[in-house]
Amino acid sequence: MRQLADRIDLIAPSPTLALDAKAKALKAAGQDVISFGIGEPDFNTPDHIREAAIKAIRDGFTRYTPADGILELKEAVCAKFRRDNRLGYQPGQVVISNGGKHTLYNIFLCLFQPGDEVIVPAPAWVSYEPMLHLVGARPVLVKTSPDNGYTLTPAELEAAITPQTRGLVINSPSNPTGMTYGAGRLKELAAVILRHDLWVVSDDIYEKLIYDDCQFANLPMIEPALYDRTVIAHGLSKTYAMTGWRVGFLAGPEKVARSVAKVQSQTTSNPCSISQKAAVAALNGPQETVGEMVKSFSRRRDLVLRLLADIPGVTCPKPQGAFYVFPDISAYFGKKSGEQVLKTSDDLAGYLLDKAGTAIVPGSGFGDDHTLRLSYAVSDEDIVRGLGRVKEALLALK
Numbered sequence: 001m002r003q004l005a006d007r008i009d010l011i012a013p014s015p016t017l018a019l020d021a022k023a024k025a026l027k028a029a030g031q032d033v034i035s036f037g038i039g040e041p042d043f044n045t046p047d048h049i050r051e052a053a054i055k056a057i058r059d060g061f062t063r064y065t066p067a068d069g070i071l072e073l074k075e076a077v078c079a080k081f082r083r084d085n086r087l088g089y090q091p092g093q094v095v096i097s098n099g100g101k102h103t104l105y106n107i108f109l110c111l112f113q114p115g116d117e118v119i120v121p122a123p124a125w126v127s128y129e130p131m132l133h134l135v136g137a138r139p140v141l142v143k144t145s146p147d148n149g150y151t152l153t154p155a156e157l158e159a160a161i162t163p164q165t166r167g168l169v170i171n172s173p174s175n176p177t178g179m180t181y182g183a184g185r186l187k188e189l190a191a192v193i194l195r196h197d198l199w200v201v202s203d204d205i206y207e208k209l210i211y212d213d214c215q216f217a218n219l220p221m222i223e224p225a226l227y228d229r230t231v232i233a234h235g236l237s238k239t240y241a242m243t244g245w246r247v248g249f250l251a252g253p254e255k256v257a258r259s260v261a262k263v264q265s266q267t268t269s270n271p272c273s274i275s276q277k278a279a280v281a282a283l284n285g286p287q288e289t290v291g292e293m294v295k296s297f298s299r300r301r302d303l304v305l306r307l308l309a310d311i312p313g314v315t316c317p318k319p320q321g322a323f324y325v326f327p328d329i330s331a332y333f334g335k336k337s338g339e340q341v342l343k344t345s346d347d348l349a350g351y352l353l354d355k356a357g358t359a360i361v362p363g364s365g366f367g368d369d370h371t372l373r374l375s376y377a378v379s380d381e382d383i384v385r386g387l388g389r390v391k392e393a394l395l396a397l398k
């Protein structure tokens with residue numbers, strides 16, 4: 001008897017979640033592990049959002065809602081797009097799902113099918129590739145260069161397009177590099193996208209976590225002709241420190257929204273009713289806490305970059321967004337820990353976990369084996385202690 005469906009062998013567990021689980025297990029066993037692993041703000045969900053959830057429970061808002069989300073939240077999402085992005089959407093063009101991850105999976109399921117190729121600029125977030133495999137499409141990872149700020153160039157896009165290409169995923173600010181696409185680069189890409197009639201999936205989940213004088217932009221903001229062929233995937237996890245609440249949303253052409261709503265009605269039904277009420281409070285309520293979080297992340301980014309610059313052989317471009325840095329540590333490849341020669345980012349990350357008690361994700365999971373990805377959603381004290389240990393462990397290699 002065949003035990004499991006073949007598609008299960010196409011994917012591996014998320015390396016970031018696996019590393020986080022390992023770090024938590026070591027901590028539970030009493031080890032002093034500092035985790036730079038998980039992409040999760042270390043702040044609490046702001047009080048007014050938590051209060052809205054408590055009120056929802058007290059009011060008995062605890063039943064099924066419409067499968068694609070409550071109108072009040074869809075309207076708050078539309079208001080957000082008008083306010084922040086000057087993009088006009090109607091509630092019928094919005095679907096609320098169980099987190100940004102679920103939103104993206106739904107979008108891929110409705111847009112792409114076996115035989116389709118989907119271009120993903122790499123290094124890329126760990127889940128695009130497995131999700132595309134699960135829906136039967138072929139992810140085409142196109143390597144970008146730190147010299148271009150890890151952004152896809154129009155020539156690289158053009159060269160990757162075949163008659164099977166159906167779509168392009170853009171994630172800005174990016175996980176794992178923290179780099180952002182500027183208006184000029186987006187405009188150049190838009191011309192290629194229009195010429196080849198592609199779908200755009202714009203993963204804007206880090207929109208609000210952007211630093212210095214960098215301005216957020218996505219493709220439909222820059223090129224209105226792309227409005228009808230772009231689906232924006234977004235969520236509350238990162239902006240409002242709401243990772244556990246599981247609220248994501250999409251906005252795009254009505255036919256896509258209706259298709260996703262149909263899928264959701266037959267699979268998960270509605271996202272948690274209580275979380276939806278909390279999400280309304282997050283989007284419509286005071287935004288000061290977002291500004292405070294951004295200020296902290298910006299300061300920590302500078303701290304991390306300063307400490308990394310102090311480690312011989314490590315280079316790291318300065319990211320403008322998200323809460324990740326993506327240093328190149330390949331200068332340490334070929335060095336030895338005892339008898340073990342460290343050859344890959346996995347070897348280096350394994351060594352740093354064992355010898356320095358620091359959990360850091362190897363770049364291999366994001367499609368770049370010369371690098372490590374560190375999340376700086378960690379206290380200043382842990383950043384200083386953790387990177388001190390990393391430096392010491394790297395310098396101890398022979």
Ligand SMILES: Cc1ncc(COP(=O)(O)O)c(C=O)c1O
Binds near residue numbers: 039101174235247
């Ligand atoms: C690039 C990117 N997109 C989407 C998500 C999904 O986040 P969530 O499912 O918590 O909304 C993440 C989370 O790590 C991410 O890094």
